[in-house]
Each structure stands twice: as structure tokens, then as C-alpha cells.
Amino acid sequence: MTTLFETTDLDAAEQMLTSTYSAMRFTVSGDRHLARIARNTVGPVELHHNTFTMQFHIEADPMRRLTMGRVLGGSFSYRCGSERCDNEPGDIFLLARPDDPYQSVNIDVDLEFAVIDPPLLAQVADAGPGRPAAAFRFTGFHPISAQAARLWVTTYDYIRDNVAGTAAAREPLLAGNAARLLMATALATFPSNVIADPSIEDRRDAHPVTLRRAVAFIDSNAHRDVSPGDVAAAAHVTIRTLQLAFRRHLDTTPGAYLRRVRLEHAHRDLLAGDPAHTTVGAVAARWGFASHSRFTAHYHAAYGQAPSETLRRR
Template sequence: MTTTDQAALQTSTYTLTGADAIEQFLSNAYTGMRLHSDTDRPRLRYDRTDAGAFTLDTLEQTAAILDIRAAPLHTIAINRMATGRMQRTCGGVEQRYGPGDLYIATDPDLPYTVRWLPSEIFSAALDSGLLARVAATAPGRRPAPLRFTSLDPTTPAVAAYWWDTYCYLADVLRNPEAVTPLVLGNAAQLLATATLTTFANTALTDPTIEDRHDAHPECLRRAISFIDDNAHRDISAADIAAAAHVTIRTLQLAFRRHLDTTPTAYLRRVRLHHVHQDLQAADPTTTTVFAVAQRWGFANHSRFTATYHHTYGTTPSQTLRN
């Protein structure tokens, strides 16, 4: 086993052999479970990147059929089969998955069973509080907790969108030098948003009459003021909505109605403007483009450079040199 720490980021790799060792490890990593193998020495390789509010895991088990009975997971875990097959039964419903399939591992409040054939699985687990914050509406509008009404994606297109998001985040987190609290916060919100978009859930998706009435210019002014004052912090759409004293749906409607954009897109624009100002003021002999972009939460160099060039008609390196 190896472990690396970088700020709040932790990466771990384990290789286990034998049913008892795998059962104990998976029980500690996820939830209590009993495991039976059809071979004497099943083998599991496990890689985890722990970013605090979410984790990205890769599990590869070889040369065995593992039958697992597990207690409720109490978290939202999303799996994508890379190879092999998986059979899951939860709430009396059996489902089978193969290469390329994306699904929520289980209803988090129900026990489940799994028949796991030799395969490789990519997985992400999200803190329920993060999902609730991203999906939040006004107090009293939706008193019931957030709940997913299907364990499968609504369409192949949104499943592909979720997987693209996972791959992007995995790529960002592979570069420890780029990982800052702001980068991790942005990453967590991206994954939560992709998950809520991909799987049907009880969060409100359309503005109510009250939302439409509240989406006035004064609401927008309060939101913009909060963003301008706090762009250097790890803030979410829920934080912006709270500062503007409106729901997230109202906030989204106000930005779309008056600025033809979204709150998060506007936040990225403000942060990009700060990057531009910092590059103009920086000494190119002591400052790098990477350091300035990282400070404002831009971790993917190629995407950042393309966005910067589209916005300012030049490259960030040219701005720094000039």
C-alpha cells in the first residue's frame, strides 16, 4: 500500500489477495459486508483519490466470482464498468451491468447484494451534504431530503456527460501541484452537478411562480456584489443564492433573464478577470502563468489557455511577458 498527501488531497493504492482480506478491506472502505469467492485466492487492486467531499476510486478484481451481501451504503456512489460484468439486487430489483454502463451503486438506505465477475470499475462517491447544497432551494419549498428516483442515467447523453466530468476531474487531481482548496471546491461542485443532471431525483428543476417573481435586478445586484467580493473563496451557487436572499432557481433565472448566463459562468468570468489583472501586474521573472491560474481555481492548463485566448485575444503567457 502507498499513500500520498497534497493539501486536502490523499491518494492510496492497495493490492489484496484472499477473500477474507478483500472482505475486511471493502467493509472498512464502504460498508459492512460478507463476501464469498469461488476461488481460493481472489485478487483486488484498489486505487483511491480522496478529495474530502468526494472520492474517485478504481477497483480491479481478477480470477474470481465474488458474491457480496452488503449493509446500506449511506452515501451516493456512482460506478462505471470498464470491463467485465456486475449483477446487483437492491430493493427486490435485479440489474445487470457490462462494459460502458454507468449506474448508482445502490439505494443508499437499503441493503444490497452483488455478484461481481472479474472486471475493472471506476467509481465516485459524493458527500450527501454536497449534493443537498448544490440542489438546495428556499427553506420550506422542499422539506423532503434529496432522493434519487432511479439508479440508472436518464439518457445515454447525460451518462456520457457524467463520464467526461469524471475523466476531467481525474486528470486534474493527477497533478498535485494544481490542487488547491479552490480547485477542490470547484471539482466537487462539478461532480455534484453532473450527478444531479444524470440521475433522476427529487430536486426541483423548474422555477416556481415565486422564483420568477423574485428574479428581479435587485436580486442580481446582490448576487454580483457577493461574487465580486468573494471570488477568491470556494463559493457555490447555494452560497450566492443565500447572500442574495433567494433560491438557487431564482438566482439562475435572474442571471439568465438579465445577463444571458449562469451564476457559475459569471463567477468563472470574474475569476478569469482577476487572472488577467494579476498577469498584467506580475513580474515575469518571478511569476508563472500556472501559479496565477492555480490561485484562481483554473487547474486544467489547456482549457484555461483556450478560454483566456477566446476572452482576451491573446495567450496568458503573452500577457505576462508584456
């Protein structure tokens, strides 16, 4: 569901920005004053589209959340400590850091961005051996490469267009998958201190017992919105160990194995469904598949027919 706020009242705009993001001081120049803030929730992540038809300066307290996105129009500059970032249309940015205050200058700016609570990143990546989730830290405000920037745009647009604001966003598995996809993309897009390569301990612990624990957990909890972090915790290992164990012993990934299990559940639902009341789209969304075409492709590869054919066999 989309939450929309729009006003030409500067006091109301400042109050909305403060309640939505963090306490801030708002200084406006000129006589054009339009602020528009649209928000969608996708699982634990929010997608925002903010348009400001005015020139203004902000001094803001720490947001305590991560904000990253794209400039669609206007100009958007901000300073965090001694670091300054100037952004123009098309630029991908990470706004400040959760614990740092910042200042920004905005001229007729049009932005779309994701808002993420930092601890959620522990669902998709390890901070490193012996390091708590709080040790996660992004080390730069712009993408590591042009390819990484394109990946962010593609992923964000896909989730915005296919999940956010649709009935599908009410399905816990689908919304959770979409949110974690965006979080994983953020880690792949912006420089950080996250350690991706398996350690010696990870390699040692990626044994068959780890795999059996993980598989048992997935098989029993595929109907729940589980993350790689949940599976790793159930197997008593790190996410890197979990990934290595699946590659080493099953030549797949934890995510692919979970998708296969959920595909089996979708298959059973289609077999038991009534074509008069059951739709392929509803079954796909229930089991975490946002894209009808991708669900159909996975289903056909597994069962040799389209899901609609299975449903009509009743």
C-alpha cells in the same frame, strides 16, 4: 494524491471494503483472490478505481453515500430491495441508495466510480420549494439516456485525467469546481426527484435586489471555494431563482459571472507576476481553471492576448 491498497488476503480485503464503504459480508468462490482499491480525493468528492480478480458475493449495510460510475471489465450485478441491476463493461450505474442495504455478485470486476455525500448535492441544485436537502433522491440506477451516459463518461474522464492525482487537486478553487461539475453531471445523468424549472416564487424573487446581493457576494468571495448554493443563500433565494435572476438581468449564469471575476483576478496576478517564478498554469489553477487551453481561450477573449504575453510584459 492517490491512496492504493492491494492484497490477496481475503480477510484484509473484507476489512478494507468495510472501512471504506460500509459493513459487509464477503463470500468468495474460486482460488484467485486479488483485490485492488485506488482512491483520489477531489475537493469533497472521491474517485475510486477498484479491480477484483475473483468471484465474490457481498451483503452490505447502507453506505450512507452515493456511488456512481462505470464498469470497465467483468460483470457486476446488485439487488437493492426488489430492484435488480445487471451491469457489463461500458455500463454506467448508480449503486443502491444511501439508506438502503444491498447485495452484489461480482465476477472479475473492474470499476471506476465517484463517491459523494448526499447533502453535497444541495450545492448545485434545489430539492424544491420548502424541501430540505435530505429530500434529494435518485429514482433509478441507470442513466436517463445514452447521451446522459456519454456526458457522465466525458466529465468523469476529464476530472480523472486533469485534476485527480495531480498538483492541481491541491488548489481549493479548482478542486471545488471539479467536484461540483461532477455532482451537477450526476444530477443530469441519473433520474431523480430534483425540480429544475423555476416556480412562481422563483420568478417573483428574481428581481434586481437579488442580483445585487449575489453579485456583491461573488465579488467579495471569488477567492473562496463558493458554490451556487452559497451564492443563493447569501442572496436569500433558491438556486433556481439565482439562475433566473442572472439570465433575466445580465444574460449570463452565476457560474459564468464567477468565472469572469476570477479571470480578472488571474489577470492581475499575471500583470504582477515575475516570469522567472510565476507560471500561467499555476495562476490558472489558483483561480479554479483546470484546463490550460480553456483558460487561454477565456483569457484571450477577455483581454485580446494570451496569458503568457501578459506575464512577459513585466
